[in-house]
Amino acid sequence: MNFSITQQTKHFGGTVMKMIHKSNTLNTENQPFNLFLPPTGDDATLQIPLLIFLAGLTSSADEALEKSNLNQSAAKHGLAVLYPDTSPRGTNLPGEHDLIEVGSSAGFYVDATAEPWSNHYNMETYITEELSLLVFRKFPQLDSSRVGICGHSMGGHGALTLYFKHPEKYKSLSALSPLCSPIHSPIGEKAFLEYFKSKEEWFQHDSIELIKKYKGPELHILFSIGTEDQFKKILNLENFVQVAAAFGYEKQIEVITFDGYDHFYLYVSTVAQYHVEHAAKYLFA
Amino acid sequence: MNFSITQQTKHFGGTVMKMIHKSNTLNTENQPFNLFLPPTGDDATLQIPLLIFLAGLTSSADEALEKSNLNQSAAKHGLAVLYPDTSPRGTNLPGEHDLIEVGSSAGFYVDATAEPWSNHYNMETYITEELSLLVFRKFPQLDSSRVGICGHSMGGHGALTLYFKHPEKYKSLSALSPLCSPIHSPIGEKAFLEYFKSKEEWFQHDSIELIKKYKGPELHILFSIGTEDQFKKILNLENFVQVAAAFGYEKQIEVITFDGYDHFYLYVSTVAQYHVEHAAKYLFA
Numbered sequence: 329m330n331f332s333i334t335q336q337t338k339h340f341g342g343t344v345m346k347m348i349h350k351s352n353t354l355n356t357e358n359q360p361f362n363l364f365l366p367p368t369g370d371d372a373t374l375q376i377p378l379l380i381f382l383a384g385l386t387s388s389a390d391e392a393l394e395k396s397n398l399n400q401s402a403a404k405h406g407l408a409v410l411y412p413d414t415s416p417r418g419t420n421l422p423g424e425h426d427l428i429e430v431g432s433s434a435g436f437y438v439d440a441t442a443e444p445w446s447n448h449y450n451m452e453t454y455i456t457e458e459l460s461l462l463v464f465r466k467f468p469q470l471d472s473s474r475v476g477i478c479g480h481s482m483g484g485h486g487a488l489t490l491y492f493k494h495p496e497k498y499k500s501l502s503a504l505s506p507l508c509s510p511i512h513s514p515i516g517e518k519a520f521l522e523y524f525k526s527k528e529e530w531f532q533h534d535s536i537e538l539i540k541k542y543k544g545p546e547l548h549i550l551f552s553i554g555t556e557d558q559f560k561k562i563l564n565l566e567n568f569v570q571v572a573a574a575f576g577y578e579k580q581i582e583v584i585t586f587d588g589y590d591h592f593y594l595y596v597s598t599v600a601q602y603h604v605e606h607a608a609k610y611l612f613a
Numbered sequence: 614m615n616f617s618i619t620q621q622t623k624h625f626g627g628t629v630m631k632m633i634h635k636s637n638t639l640n641t642e643n644q645p646f647n648l649f650l651p652p653t654g655d656d657a658t659l660q661i662p663l664l665i666f667l668a669g670l671t672s673s674a675d676e677a678l679e680k681s682n683l684n685q686s687a688a689k690h691g692l693a694v695l696y697p698d699t700s701p702r703g704t705n706l707p708g709e710h711d712l713i714e715v716g717s718s719a720g721f722y723v724d725a726t727a728e729p730w731s732n733h734y735n736m737e738t739y740i741t742e743e744l745s746l747l748v749f750r751k752f753p754q755l756d757s758s759r760v761g762i763c764g765h766s767m768g769g770h771g772a773l774t775l776y777f778k779h780p781e782k783y784k785s786l787s788a789l790s791p792l793c794s795p796i797h798s799p800i801g802e803k804a805f806l807e808y809f810k811s812k813e814e815w816f817q818h819d820s821i822e823l824i825k826k827y828k829g830p831e832l833h834i835l836f837s838i839g840t841e842d843q844f845k846k847i848l849n850l851e852n853f854v855q856v857a858a859a860f861g862y863e864k865q866i867e868v869i870t871f872d873g874y875d876h877f878y879l880y881v882s883t884v885a886q887y888h889v890e891h892a893a894k895y896l897f898a
Contacts, residue, residue, distance in 0.1 A: 337839075337841065337873065337874060337875040337877075337879055337880065338839075338841075338871070338872070338873040338874045338875075338879075338880070338883070339879040339880075339882070339883055340882075340883050341883075343873075344879055393879075394680050394878055394879065394882075395679050395680060397682065397685075397882075400682075400882075554622075554623075556622065556623075586623070587623070588622065588623035588628075589622060589623045590622040590623075592622075593679055594622055594623075594624040594629055594678075594679065595622070595623070595624075597624070597625075597679075597682075597685075598623070598624055598625050598626075
């Protein structure tokens with residue numbers, strides 16, 4: 329199996345590794361991802377919980393690593409953080425690098441069913457299966473039974489939908505300014521029209537649709553959002569909360585609003601601490 | 614005067630403003646810079662000290678703002694942080710965007726004397742005079758009598774040389790992995806050959822040369838460096854410390870070494886807190 333650590337350094341007392349691997353799911357030769365191990369990462373007597381962070385549209389594993397500020401809090405709480413990339417890399421499908429909402433750095437954390445995307449854009453299976461398996465095999469100090477998931481914007485959509493579809497895999501869930509209903513947003517529609525053969529498939533990748541049918545353990549979802557979020561109208565967070573309440577989840581959802589904050593990484597770096605704390609609460613429960 | 618705030622948002626409870634202005638010194642129409650005001654920034658009864666952060670080669674005002682992690686500590690200590698850009702922007706000199714060590718995102722915080730660079734690359738006067746004057750005029754809550762300077766890599770060279778040449782302007786000084794002797798490093802030589810008419814001018818922009826002739830208040834310089842710094846050999850920090858000691862400054866210099874850290878922004882974001890604390894100590898003295 330083609331796997332290598334391309335860079336390793338310290339960060340807030342822990343260790344950052346940048347890696348590439350051959351992905352069978354994405355059909356890519358050198359798929360990048362990053363991992364942060366907390367300062368306790370070398371203690372062979374510990375099993376370390378893992379938080380997966382899914383980045384937003386146009387972002388990447390490297391940008392999330394350098395700008396999200398998650399590692400600082402993760403170091404304090406003793407959590408590892410996994411940064412998958414936002415899409416397959418090294419591919420060259422027609423229009424892939426020009427279609428902002430569909431191609432490189434998009435991906436929406438779904439398995440595409442329509443050609444040509446279905447040859448590579450299988451981010452759901454990649455995140456929930458292949459990459460997790462790889463990471464737990466390569467880093468036995470990580471505890472595969474204590475994994476949390478969170479994400480920002482398109483990555484918030486990813487965290488919500490992957491959790492609702494695979495609740496047995498994750499023990500914590502939170503989302504920063506998530507795109508809650510891609511099927512009711514212009515960017516989500518653009519992507520899903522390309523990725524899927526039929527509109528019926530869209531409903532399987534929409535948090536508002538998925539929570540209506542959710543069957544799994546009690547939810548504890550933390551949301552954060554800035555009052556000056558430029559994309560507030562298309563995120564549909566309020567709609568999600570209303571629908572969730574109607575289905576009986578009102579008390580299982582917390583929304584923290586940040587006055588004056590917008591949608592981007594300065595906001596993410598400010599609120600990261602709350603999301604790490606939330607994950608730690610359930611991963612160390 | 615052409616000046617505008619292009620973006621404003623919150624960060625760690627304070628306020629970030631991205632701005633552009635017409636610079637007469639750099640001869641540029643839309644020179645960008647960023648400013649962080651701490652949470653106390655709106656308190657009209659306070660005068661807020663300012664820390665200037667000079668970023669490294671290939672970096673920018675935006676990258677420093679988003680990756681340095683200075684604002685988090687500055688918010689705690691009640692400091693404002695000014696992020697000038699690393700070079701003139703919007704210019705198009707021959708080879709400017711290809712000469713990594715000389716053109717865009719370089720600049721070395723010097724006033725060039727050789728054509729064509731001298732038409733734009735006047736970063737020393739820009740930082741020490743024009744930009745400071747602009748910022749204190751536009752933000753009267755900032756205290757022009759309490760300004761500190763620090764920088765990373767090429768920006769560390771900038772902080773050291775500008776302080777040694779203008780000690781009356783700054784009340785604190787620190788540097789992260791600074792390029793201490795550009796005239797004894799391949800990248801500095803490349804830049805200075807382009808910027809200056811004669812080699813004699815080089816000595817006026819080299820920290821090791823400048824500290825030999827330093828005349829000013831007692832120094833309190835904080836340095837940090839990672840043991841895995843890829844550029845350790847060309848930074849000449851040890852040489853600087855030796856020369857400074859020979860000239861009687863041994864007790865006025867502190868070097869903190871960070872085990873396992875490299876040269877880049879993950880390191881910067883980890884050590885930022887120490888540099889902000891150092892600045893606060895002297896700016897609130």
